[in-house]
Structures are given as C-alpha cells and as structure tokens.
Amino acid sequence: MQTQISCPNCGTPYVADIYQVIDVGREPQLKEMLLSGQLNFAVCPNCGAGGRIATPLLYHDQAHDLFMIHVPQEINLDHLRREELVGRLVQQAINQTPMEQRRGYMFQPQTMLTMQSFMEKVWGTEGVTPEMLARQQRQVELLRTLATASPDVQEFLIKDRRQDIDETFFSILRAQIDATSQMGDPNEVVGLLNLQAKLMTETEIGRQLEKQQIALGTLRREAKKAGGLSPELLAKHVIANDADESLVSALALTGQQALTYDFFARLTTEAERREKAGDKAGGQRLGRVRDQLLEMQREMQAAAQQVLQEAQSTLDAILAAPDVEQAVEQQLGRLDEAFMHVLEARLLHAEQSGRREELDKLALIQAVIISRIQGDTPPEIQLLTQLLGAPGKADRERVMAEAAEMISPELIEMVDLVREQAVGAGQGDLAERLVEIRAELNARLLVAGGD
Known part of the structure; x- marks a missing residue:
C-alpha cells in the first residue's frame, strides 16, 4: 500500500509503496x-x-x-500493541486466502526475532543455506568497501580477497549498478562501472567473464551479419571453444533456437573427423560437449513445457472467474512472457475457430493486463520501450513526434544509463540501437531549443 513517509535526511514528505503481507502464492513478485x-x-x-x-x-x-512474522525492534511497540498488530496481519493474510486453501498453521505464525533469521528462512525455500548467505554477505560488504576505497586499497583488497570475487560477486555488482542507475546517481554508477572494468582485467574470474562477453559479442555480430543465428554458425563457435565448458554453455544458452538436429550432427561429424585425424582426445572432448548439450536441451525443453502448462492453467483460472479484472489482479505475479505467449495463441485459435464468446473474454483479459502494465510503468520507460520496438527510423520519428513534450535532457540521461548497462551485460545490439535513439532524441532536443 502507498504510505506517506518523511525522509530522515532532509525531512521531505513523500509517498512510498510499503508491503506488510507477502503471500507468495498470490504475489510471487513480492518474494x-x-x-x-x-x-x-x-x-x-x-x-x-x-x-x-x-x-x-x-x-x-x-x-x-x-x-512467519517479523516485527522490527526499532518500531518500539509494547506487548499489547504488538499482539494487536500481529493479529491484524494474520487476519489479513487469512482473509486473502480462499477457504479451501487455509491451513491450521496460519493461526499460529512463527516469530522471527531478527531480519537475518527471517531472510534465512525465505532463502531456505530456494535451497540457499545460512553458510551461503554468510558468504554472500561478505561479498556485499567487500563490494561496498571497494566502491569507496582509494586505488591502492582496491589493489590490496582485490588480491587479498580474491577467493570472494567469483561469478556471484559479479552478479551482485551488476545488480548494484542497476539499482544505482534507477536511483539516478550518475557519478556513483560511473564509479561502479569503473570498478567492474578493473575487476574484469585484474581477476581470473573477471578475465573469464570478459572472454565470455567477447565470444558472445562475436557470435551476435556474425549472426546479425548473416541475417540470423543458424545451427551451422553456432556449431562453428562451439567447436572453436569446446575446451571451455562454461563458455560452451553460455554460447548454447544464447543460441537455444539453433540447437537443432543439424547442429548436433555437425558436432558429431567434427568429433569423428578429429578421431580419424589422430586427435582422439579432441574427438572425445567434443563428443562429451555434444552429449552435455543434448542433456541441457532436454532439460530446457522439459522446463519450457512446465512453464507453458502453468501459464495455461493460470489463463484457464482467469477465464473461469466471474470477475476478469479481479482475477487478473489476483494472478498478476504469474503473468509473465510465457503467459502472454499462451494468451496470444489462444486469441488466434479462438478467432480462427469462430468462438466469439471466448474471443471477447480473452481480448478483455489482454486489455486489462496491458492497461495494468502501462499504469505501473513510468511514461519515460514506456516511451523508450516504444522506440526500441519500432522497426525503423521512420517509425521512431513518428513515436518521437507524438511524444515531443517528453523529450528532455533527463530522458537522454536515462538512455545513457540503459546503454551503459547493456554494454556491461554484453548486449551489443541493444547498445547500438540505444546509440541511434540517443542521437535522434538529441537532434530533436537541439531543434526544439533553437525554436
């Protein structure tokens, strides 16, 4: 719910979204x-x-x-008021749960005395142990220290704490860059990006990740030049990097759509060629890579099928509900890309089959979802999304003309931040499109300023 709070730093009152009940079944996005x-x-x-x-x-x-429930000590509630608060939140959670899903344990919540124990329980549902959390906490503290340290101290810490700088550390760093970008502090973002660049060159894992980004960037550029990623092109890159297991996995995940019979046949042919040429070790290595990728493909297909089945069940539940808008609101946390894919497929099938009543209800569901998404998304992000989705320059010009009043230095600054994130994530194509969009926005801003 939206709650008015006062900034402890400057005293400014403002409204923030505050949640006190996290029901994972109803709103998984809160978790x-x-x-x-x-x-x-x-x-x-x-x-x-x-x-x-x-x-x-x-x-x-x-x-x-x-x-379970956690009441922070700093709220300073006496025993009576605390019991009243807990009772109110428990009742709220019970009221939100359908009668047939209510359980006895809901009348006696576990009390977590600290936020740390509370979070350990939540992370435990994801298979994350307290030991793993402690390591991650050390990594977070290391990142905070590195972000504000002098170059000499950074050099020392990078060498002294190298065992804590792994892929998880880089994931935390990227998440911090994203969060800082959203808070609108360009100087801090630049400092974090510089730290990321330093770690990329001065740590073993950083060099591995940089190698991976370069390889993935090369694959994307060649795919773009060829008009798409073919099984032949993906096989060429996998064969060239078959000694690097993590890089092969990254290439395969990037080119999932090219993991076809032709792709695997090319790996088999190359493995046999190597063995015939006397490179038995190389042939066996590539054979293992092929087998591992086949297993990975089977797992991805099974997972994708499960996701689609869950999306289908969610759509059926919304269709069966007497109030579509309320049903969409209740299922909002489950409405992801897979759900939208299933919804669009059902819309097309209903239209082709002439099932007018089902078509109308599906169209209403789509309209409610789009309205909710647009209502939750800042106008600047909506505009940038439209510009990125426009097929060509003429289409972007039309979008910019319709939203001329929104084109500002702040919008261009936001484009710069998104581009920096895209570069850091190895998304070269997205970064290039953002450069084009920035130039077009800047040109319009200069023309407007001249007028």
Whole structure:
C-alpha cells in the first residue's frame, strides 16, 4: 500500500509503496523483490537518500508450509500493541486466502526475532543455506568497501580477497549498478562501472567473464551479419571453444533456437573427423560437449513445457472467474512472457475457430493486463520501450513526434544509463540501437531549443 513517509535526511514528505503481507502464492513478485532487496526500499525524491523502511512483515509460502512474522525492534511497540498488530496481519493474510486453501498453521505464525533469521528462512525455500548467505554477505560488504576505497586499497583488497570475487560477486555488482542507475546517481554508477572494468582485467574470474562477453559479442555480430543465428554458425563457435565448458554453455544458452538436429550432427561429424585425424582426445572432448548439450536441451525443453502448462492453467483460472479484472489482479505475479505467449495463441485459435464468446473474454483479459502494465510503468520507460520496438527510423520519428513534450535532457540521461548497462551485460545490439535513439532524441532536443 502507498504510505506517506518523511525522509530522515532532509525531512521531505513523500509517498512510498510499503508491503506488510507477502503471500507468495498470490504475489510471487513480492518474494523476488524481498530477495533482491527492493521490497519496501524507498528513495527520497528531494535529496536522493534511500534505504529499507522498517516495517512488520508477515510471510506466507503455502508450497513450503511457511507462515512467519517479523516485527522490527526499532518500531518500539509494547506487548499489547504488538499482539494487536500481529493479529491484524494474520487476519489479513487469512482473509486473502480462499477457504479451501487455509491451513491450521496460519493461526499460529512463527516469530522471527531478527531480519537475518527471517531472510534465512525465505532463502531456505530456494535451497540457499545460512553458510551461503554468510558468504554472500561478505561479498556485499567487500563490494561496498571497494566502491569507496582509494586505488591502492582496491589493489590490496582485490588480491587479498580474491577467493570472494567469483561469478556471484559479479552478479551482485551488476545488480548494484542497476539499482544505482534507477536511483539516478550518475557519478556513483560511473564509479561502479569503473570498478567492474578493473575487476574484469585484474581477476581470473573477471578475465573469464570478459572472454565470455567477447565470444558472445562475436557470435551476435556474425549472426546479425548473416541475417540470423543458424545451427551451422553456432556449431562453428562451439567447436572453436569446446575446451571451455562454461563458455560452451553460455554460447548454447544464447543460441537455444539453433540447437537443432543439424547442429548436433555437425558436432558429431567434427568429433569423428578429429578421431580419424589422430586427435582422439579432441574427438572425445567434443563428443562429451555434444552429449552435455543434448542433456541441457532436454532439460530446457522439459522446463519450457512446465512453464507453458502453468501459464495455461493460470489463463484457464482467469477465464473461469466471474470477475476478469479481479482475477487478473489476483494472478498478476504469474503473468509473465510465457503467459502472454499462451494468451496470444489462444486469441488466434479462438478467432480462427469462430468462438466469439471466448474471443471477447480473452481480448478483455489482454486489455486489462496491458492497461495494468502501462499504469505501473513510468511514461519515460514506456516511451523508450516504444522506440526500441519500432522497426525503423521512420517509425521512431513518428513515436518521437507524438511524444515531443517528453523529450528532455533527463530522458537522454536515462538512455545513457540503459546503454551503459547493456554494454556491461554484453548486449551489443541493444547498445547500438540505444546509440541511434540517443542521437535522434538529441537532434530533436537541439531543434526544439533553437525554436
């Protein structure tokens, strides 16, 4: 719910989204926000100071029979008021749960005395142990120190704490760059990007990740030049890097659509050629790579099928509901890309089959979802999304003309931040499109300024 708070730094009052009940079954996105540190995180619009808001949290995960509550000590509630608060939150969670899904444990929530123990329980449902969390906490603290340290101290810490700088550390760093970009602090973003570049060159894992980014960038450029990623092109890159298992996996994940019979046949042919040429070790190595990729493909297909089945079940539940808008609201956390794919397929099938009643209801569901998404997305992000989705320059010009009042230096700054993130993530094509869009926005801004 939206709550008015006052900035502890400058005293400015502002409204923030504060959640006290996290029902994973109804709103799984709240769990994702909690785990990423974004839940109940507020940023002052005046001075930019931000942090997590201390508030009671009731957590319900029916899949794991987990029902617990944490009331921060800093709220300073006496015993009576605390019991009243817990009772209100428990009742709210029970009221939101359909009668047939209510369980006895919901009337006696576990009490977590600290936020750390609360989060350990939540992470436990993801298979993350307290030991793993402790390591991640050390990595977060190391990142904070590196981000503000002098170059000499950075050099020392990178060598002394090299065992803590792994792929997880880089993931935390990228997440911090994204979060800082959204908070609108360009100087801090630049500092983090410079730190990332330094770690890429001065650590073993960084060099491996940089090698991976370069290889993936080369694959994307060649695919773009060829008009698409073919099984032949993907096989060429996998064969060239078959000694690097992590790089092969990254290439395969990038080119999932090219993992066809032709792709695997090319690996088999090359493995046989090597063995005939006397390179038995190389042939066997490539054979193992082929077998591992076949298994990975089977697992991805099974996972994709499961996702589509779940999306189908969600759509059927919404269709069966008497109130479509309310049903969409209840299922909002499950409405992902797979759901939209299933919805579009059902729309097409209903139209082709002449099932007018089903078609109308499906169209209503689509309209409600689009309206909700657009309502939750800032206008600047909506505009940038439209520009990125436009097929060509003429289409972008039309979009810019319709939104001329939104073109500002702040919008161009946002484009720069998104481009920096794309470069850091190895998304070369996206970065190139953003460069084009920036130039076109800047040209319009200069013309407007001249007028």
